[in-house]
Amino acid sequence: MPRKSMAKQRREELLDAFERCIIKYGLEGTSLEQVADEAQMTRSIIRHYIGNRDDLVSALIDRLIRQYAEQLTENYADIPPEQMVSYAVDNMFSQKDALSVREKIIIDVLMTAKERYPDAKKKLIQMYDAVIQSFASDLERQYPNATQAQCWQIAYAVVCISEMNETFMWLGMNPRYHADARQVAENLLASLNS
Amino acid sequence: MPRKSMAKQRREELLDAFERCIIKYGLEGTSLEQVADEAQMTRSIIRHYIGNRDDLVSALIDRLIRQYAEQLTENYADIPPEQMVSYAVDNMFSQKDALSVREKIIIDVLMTAKERYPDAKKKLIQMYDAVIQSFASDLERQYPNATQAQCWQIAYAVVCISEMNETFMWLGMNPRYHADARQVAENLLASLNS
DNA sequence: TCGAATATTGTCAACTTTGACAATCTATAG
């Protein structure tokens, strides 16, 4: 007899709105009222479905980490092992859609906010460790001649290039750098053959 | 007959305090009162020596960009041309002092805040362009066999590795990655010889 | 000593943000 729950959808919409607000006004610069406006709801809706300010930030962090983890595991599920590396590189250097870029920037925001959100700090470290480890394992599989140490080195470097490049592109730097970044990354991988 | 001006010193102290607050509370999460407390002054002092909130942020941005520019030009002045590359690499992968790290993180904060501070955005792009161009020129000089395009590619990639690595180290990721990053960067430079 | 420029402190009203709670509305199963 109860009315059907809107909780899931409302929470998603609110977190989406929150992310857009963070880009516009900053993490601490965003008021609950602004989030509500952005989502075309009232502030009390936030209170009802999520809670107070801390709850909102926690929910955002959890969703963000979860999305990244899913992106890492689910998308890879159907890829044959020998194509994993090229698939990963494609993923790292594709021109991202607006939503993915926004997520990446929110990640950057959270990184610089590690003092205030030690929970986010821990989860971000875990996430990036997992990304690097996963990529390094792919490299080991694809380049049996290379040492494990070499694969980890290259994996870390390529992730650094990819992440910083994405931030630079978002900032508005010369787009020709994008091809440079990818080219160097692929050269680094090729160097594992010898 | 006037009293001697404290303006220069006060402004520096206030901006230092502002930077520390940004790390603790975030760019928009920092109140003028907190900055004043951190600097052990009163809020009216900020008003007197710098102005309102916007003035404070502008002053911070200007000083940050200026400091980076000076670090780039002045330090290089006494370096003989053939040592510029190794000096630059040392600089990029040295374990930074706390103050330099803080500046780098504030830069990250400003990057993610580009929508609110288009002025900062423009200056950051210029700054990074200058850094990459300068490094690429050093590479061209040191590696005459390499093409210009190769030098720019490598310069951009090494800057990406260095910047992202610094952020990762600050975040608290495994310190052993630091050596990996530097090693890959130096291998990339060495590849310009062939 | 005195005057002038500057430092420093204090106070005020307007505005914003937040948390809490009350009250009303509405869809759905029985």
Add this chain to the structure above:
DNA sequence: CTATAGATTGTCAAAGTTGACAATATTCGA
């Protein structure tokens, strides 16, 4: 139709933040 769980809206007081300005204190040179 009706009861009920949940959706949605509204209102308040408390606390925090800011901009503006008044007022006082201090130093330096003449």
